[in-house]
Amino acid sequence: MTREGPRDPGQSAGLSPAAVALAARCEPKVNELARRMAREVFEQLRGYSGLPADVKDVEIAATARHAMRLFLRGADGGVAPDALEHFQERAAQRAEEGMPLHLLLRTYGLGVRELWRVLRDTAAPEERDALAELAEALFTAEDRVVGAVTESYLDEQAALVAERQEQRRSRARALLEGAMDPGGPVVHGPTLVLYARFMEPEPSGERSPVAVRRLLRRAQTALDRAFGAETLALLDAGGGHVVVPGCGEAPPRLLDALREAVGPEVRVAWAASQSAQDIPAAGRQVAEVVRVARACGRPPGLHRLDDVLLEYHLSRPSDASDRIAALLAPLGARPELLQTLRIHLGQRQDRRATARVLSLHPNSVDNRLTRIQELTGLDLGAPRDTALALAALSVRAADAAGGGVADGGATGGGPARPGATV
Structure with a gap:
């Protein structure tokens, strides 16, 4: 699991020293940026304003803060699988709470955009190449995180749907069997x-x-x-x-x-x-x-x-x-005769209607009926x-x-x- 504590920027072998230095200068801005995103930036999302205050101000802000620090402390696009567990757990929780998937994914998209703006505004003119490195790393990391979040959300949602369906089946079964209703x-x-x-x-x-x-x-x-x-x-x-x-x-x-x-x-x-x-x-x-x-x-x-x-x-x-x-035992080896008898009686013994249903000529229906009578008496x-x-x-x-x-x-x-x- 990726730790929240300090990390030597030099450990990020995929980034140049200039890119690591630029990321390190942005890290002190993470707390304020996470709060601003939770309170202001995400408010432009339809449905976000209706979320409970503790979800917005604590959980979503904490997830945004964790994601930004994870990236700025050295994540260069090679996000380790265990580093994704935090986001997967939060995605499953959001699914259980009923947050729409599109709303959840939009928060990640907006978070990446806001972090990019901080990187851009912090970079000096001579750090253009370092900024480009970080941009590529940022979008690569976003792809990994969004993929893991989507998969976890959909898995949890499928499990919840299956659970609700089984509850409904259990209630139906109990009522049909005259047992005590277990779910309502x-x-x-x-x-x-x-x-x-x-x-x-x-x-x-x-x-x-x-x-x-x-x-x-x-x-x-x-x-x-x-x-x-x-x-x-x-x-x-x-x-x-x-x-x-x-x-x-x-x-x-x-x-x-x-x-x-x-x-x-x-x-x-x-x-x-x-x-x-x-x-x-x-x-x-x-x-x-x-x-x-x-x-x-x-x-x-x-x-x-x-x-x-x-x-x-x-x-x-x-x-x-x-x-x-x-x-009707004599017709056991002649399923076409049993079918004809069933359809004929269902059609009120109308030979032409029977012929239409069976796609036969009426004379063929007559022949079958005659054979039925001969075999059964x-x-x-x-x-x-x-x-x-x-x-x-x-x-x-x-x-x-x-x-x-x-x-x-x-x-x-x-x-x-x-x-x-x-």
Whole structure:
């Protein structure tokens, strides 16, 4: 660590004796210059005047004083890494206090300018070469310090953001599980509980971690803006739950905002709970509504319980669930037939609409439907068999979705548990 105490100017091998002598003559002016910068020079920066007096008059002035002495006592551009620790610690502190990065960096820029003016005004005409040496050394040192400060600030800011996000996730998880809220006041009154399922992964494989982070950041930003507050989101790459205490209904453009943020394939359902005790049940219901709507071939968008009442009812676990799911077992090796059945039922058995969704000729849809009926024995023209097909699709989807909790999503397979992926 570079010491604040006296140092032999001759130790600065990179500077000429004339440059070292000029720097030494400027050092007695450091205290007054640091005070003037903290009280007057930095006041021209937007946002600086609102800082607490102790930050301006003590910490910022002390940092400016340390930086100038560090340079004038021999720093010739080769700033040692440990000499930067002081500035890195202050940068992390400023990030924690919420000072904007541009404001922090401007203080360093103005400080360099003011020190240059002192060097220039102190230099005699015959010290022009020495002044040029110090100018080059000063700008080199500034580059090193600003780089270290920026890196430290951004690291601290990223850590703070991650901490706030985890706090929000913990609160959402606790409320959805019916546990005591660990990060805020007890929830009273209505709370909106939302479940969103994002677009399916690309055929080439899972999204990259960078793509997932960007997706979640866009989703969180869209939610916060739509509700006008920080929402408690428990999201992963596939979607998840959002809890908004004190809110009884969703904003009118919420679905549009989510589509713009994560893509047109998003599926959303929400419900209002009237007390904290109702939040877990609401979370299970909205996740199940989305799962059922997807399993039955309904197009992406907003799903309401009333829209899938029959399918929701038919998909409830019972002693007959395994036998109902087995009705579609003959289609297990023909995923294109299962997809056609799902889309066809979702399109209200309109063969032309089904053909459009699947990009097929209507005759091809007819051929597939005929094959489905041959393999399963179900008559899709009969109301009872159509209901059985819907129930079988829903039960199969529930079975496929069950089997574990993935942080951030919702469960499938029977009553949904908050926190698993469907």
